[in-house]
Amino acid sequence: GHLAAGTDPEWIDGPREALRREALETIASLIRMARQHEPEQALTLLERARQLDAYNEAIYQDIIRIQARLKRRDAIPRTLGLLERTLADIDTAVSDETRALATEIQTTLDQA
Numbered sequence: 001g002h003l004a005a006g007t008d009p010e011w012i013d014g015p016r017e018a019l020r021r022e023a024l025e026t027i028a029s030l031i032r033m034a035r036q037h038e039p040e041q042a043l044t045l046l047e048r049a050r051q052l053d054a055y056n057e058a059i060y061q062d063i064i065r066i067q068a069r070l071k072r073r074d075a076i077p078r079t080l081g082l083l084e085r086t087l088a089d090i091d092t093a094v095s096d097e098t099r100a101l102a103t104e105i106q107t108t109l110d111q112a
Contacts, residue, residue, distance in 0.1 A: 020052055020053075023052055024049060024052055024053055027045050027048055027049045027052070028049065030045050031045045031046060031049070031062075035066070039066050039069050039070055040070070042066055043063065043066045043067070043070065046059060046062050046063045046066060047063070050063065054086050055086065055087065055090060055092075057083065057087075057094070057095060057098055060079055060080075060082070060083045060098065061097075061098055061101055063079050064076050064079055064080070064098075064101060064102055064105060065101075065105070067079065068105040068108070068109060071109065073106060073109045073110070076102050076105060076106055077102070077106075079102075080094065080098070080099070080102050083098065
């Protein structure tokens with residue numbers, strides 16, 4: 001959960017953000033260790049990172065790459081759709097880079 005969830009005094013914003021960043025750094029370290037030999041674990045960790053940093057498109061790109069590695073072709077458009085809906089909340093569109101990545105990976109999986 002979030003530090004002091006349900007409370008909104010201004011003083012808590014700094015410590016709350018610092019804790020969130022520390023959690024993300026820890027998760028990123030665990031992802032780097034798991035990526036090569038434990039892709040399922042890496043995917044679980046990436047999903048947790050996505051919950052903490054929902055607008056970070058690089059996390060979704062990494063999720064798509066791991067889904068491809070696990071041959072989960074059908075999960076890729078769902079991940080892209082989730083990113084589209086999430087970014088729509090802040091009036092932002094998915095980057096061309098992410099769309100190209102998803103298309104390229106799906107094409108590669110289709111040809112395999």
